[in-house]
Amino acid sequence: MSKAKNVLFIMADQLRWDYLSCYGATHIDTPNLDWLASQGMRFNKTYVQSPICGPSRMSFYTGRYTRSHGATWNGFPLRVGEPTLGDHLREAGAKCALVGKTHMLPDAEGMKRLGITPESTIGALVAQCGFEEYVRDDGENHTDCPMRRGEDYDRYLRENGMDGDNPWEEWANTAIGPDGEMCSGWMLENSGLPARVPKEHSESAWLTTRGIDFIEEQGDQPWLCHLSYIKPHWPYLAPAPYNDMYGPSDLPPVNRSDAERQTDHPLMQAWMDMRVNQTFSGEELRNIVAPVYMGLIKELDDQMGRLFAYLRDTGRMDDTMIVFCSDHGDNMGDHWMGEKDLFFDCSARIPLIVYDPRSEADATRGTSTDALVEAIDLTPTFLEFMGGEAKPHIIEGRSLSTLLHDTGDDWRTYAVSEYDYSTRAARKPLGLDQGDARLTMIFDGRWKYIHVEKMRPLLFDLQSDPDELVDLGNDPAHADQIERLAALHFDWARKHHTRITRSAGFIDMMSNKGEPPGVYIGVRNKEENEAMGRDLPPHVTR
Template sequence: MGRDTTRPTLAVLVALIAAGAATAEAERPNIVFIMSDDHAYQAISAYDGSLNQTPNLDRLAAEGVRFDRCYVTDSICSPSRACILTGKYGHRNGVTNNYTKFDGGQVTFPKLLQRAGYQTAMIGKWHLGSDPTGFDHWDILPGQGKYYRPDFRTADGQRAVDGYVTDVTTDLAVRWLTEQRATDKPFLLMMHHKAPHRPWDPAPDKLAAYRGREFPQPATFDDDYQGRASAARLAEMRIEQMRPSPDLKIWDDDDRHRRWLYKHMSDAARAKWEQEIDPRWEQWAGGNDPRVGDPPLQKRRWMWELYLQDYLACVDSVDESVGRVLATLEEQGLADNTIVVYTSDQGFYLGEHGWFDKRLMYEQSLRTPLLIRWPAASSVEAGRVEKQIVSNVDFAATFLDVAGADVPDAVQGRSFLPMLSGQTPPDWREDLYYHYREGPERDHAVARHEGVTNGRLKLIHYYETSEWELFDLEADPHEVRSVYDTPAYAERQTRMHHRLGELRKELGVPDPTPNGPVALGQ
């Protein structure tokens, strides 16, 4: 009897199964997770618009969802990154300050995506001490990284790359998308920028972008820190406490940081800096700008303006990077089925309360931008604004949910994927627990504290000095008047105390003061 040619051969069946599997893999959404460092939501025009314009980030908001209450669990770089990777608070993942090496042996969402069939890549700022794990490809900045001629490190070693760090990071990410990724798998690409982290060194073509610009002064710029706990008054992050060099680029020709920075630049870049930045020294030392002289508040405002000019110029480069990635996804035919997420590792003060930096649980530090676009999901209403509280502790669960992968029970965050379609998951949180542990003996002398917020009320406990703050964000959106121990708030204060205790128990937070309160600095 002859062979039945109407039935597929084994080889054909294998090919069909393989093709079907490849199709299924390809249909799962890709994830591009873009994170900057210290990018304040105030410096994204989709949120505000009074300081700068960010057209590419605004495009993510216009074509996707803007989250207005994305809160971090700890407003500092390494703990935030560890929280994002693991979906756990710092007391569970082991990173509670910027000086602890991340244990790469623990479960992370990139590892789980790998097991689910995703190709994974990490490019840019890592800042966790240990080598990345869970990635098929990684190319990272060692430590904080440099703005000019940055070093990048892979498993094979370290090399310096000519250029500006935001551009170089984007170049590497685009190269991975176009030349190095496997085309038969869905992928996770994490592109993490150094910018706009201190000392806010702009690209050569951005140095004059905000020169002469008048910025609206924050309502709390001249905060006197009265009516609150001592932490606000003692924090060393006031505008006038910035370093002339390198923070404000006020230097003479012999300045050590100037020599170091210029050494890493091309001749053309250095010429731009000499033209645009070096004259600041003459203004500072020679008193050729009236704002440098008396009274001191004029000088302080001048310092703030220089800070914003440089900070926002760095943001401009990040925004252009986002535009390049979006264009690459379109050119590669990947845009529709790729979820693009933009966030920062925390918020940042841009003169609010007279500060720069972050750490304290006030809104500008606690809130981080979050923009998510997913064109293929027809249920996502473009331009929608989400008001529910989400957190960076939720990112891991959300990314796993996107991939159809199981979320381990140990993960403390929850997936907010349904929110992209305007649906609130059942029993979604109404408040969030926060804990800053690095302490006043480290950078900026910020007191350790924990707290809880529901978006309306915020209770903060500075447990080493036994001080409390309670803010009513509706009545006092600028957080300048604590109503703790105010009779009118007695019932609400009790409720917030109770909720803080519940969350500490629910999250398994160890008692931060087993031996009772101690003085600042001990």
């Protein structure tokens, strides 16, 4: 292609894969994302590297597993020096910019130790996870959490007549009750009320506009724009008419069983006893919240329609790869749970749609694949698209071009996801040390095995039990599958995850050349040294 190659990397927050009609949902219609799927490829089995915002995003932004980059929980900074997508793309001559959320906190201690100030050019990139900040909006109460950014949206609301000490809280996250009272969007029973902010000024609408603004300002330099939406993440509050567009009768049946509630697994017992899961176990609140969750998804799809129309009208479809995904899902009452967490498909499996403008992708347009894809596959996909050099010693994912261009069948046989629950309340009643509060999922396309440190594993057969309602982890009849999958876990854990400063080619060169110049180990005499093609130091003769 003669034109610049650009990437529009769109991410929704907490969006379930099965709440899009292109993935078979019948309770909601998402025509604009369906259209994108018709122009590209839909990936049916995509798993995040951790089912929680921060560590999931850090894996997206580095192409590395959570055990490799170390930012295993929300608010755990990505350490200084960890290579990011932005670092790799700048080497390839492309700009890498942020419009929206990253959930990134800078490694302030590491920056201070190295003498890097946030105001410096390098410090600004380190503090923003490698992105050049165009707009930063984390969708949180930044008055109480000053490290979470949102001043750009606050300024926009004030410019449009919506003032206050914290406009995000007072307009986007507040509703007016039936008697004129101010109702907080944090309170789930208020979720069905319309947000004070009009739909044309909602966060989703504003971020779409800012994404378009960014694209319009770009010249000839290739760019990646990470357009990262806040919704449909909580607070579950939507502007009219999306707040009451759906009702309880529109909801899919909740996916859970009485047998799950009676589990003998101590971790699952403790997990279902946490407050958020107790809350979403009741039908009453689910019937209030889930329809609004659907309304937020519908609003997002409408904004995608506006964005895609702009890309078509301006010819950007010809030179821009478009990727749509989410950072994880939402349990929404399934398995007696709320929030995200754990490795059920409603949480750890995500939608992924990729439109590749290159002619090599024409044969796969409008198709789908069941290949096991991981979130870390996007970084090498973008780097390859931009013409950058592959870095398998750093980036642990694989470029999706093989699947997009249908050029081979050598693909991974299992996907991995990890979870550090040391900060979760469920750890305390179990008496677990924080170092043991960790889980690892190994999924081979049928069997989902979950290693639980200090406890027995969990096991689900998604062929006979696609709803993941029957834990087979304590069934002796499946001991062979547990042994096989545990071996895959051990195989993955033994791989190099932190040897990133030397490429495979460099290591091959070292092994071929032997010791470095001036070092002679185990050499018998001058003749043997010469036979090896090496010279003695000039001041000696033998």
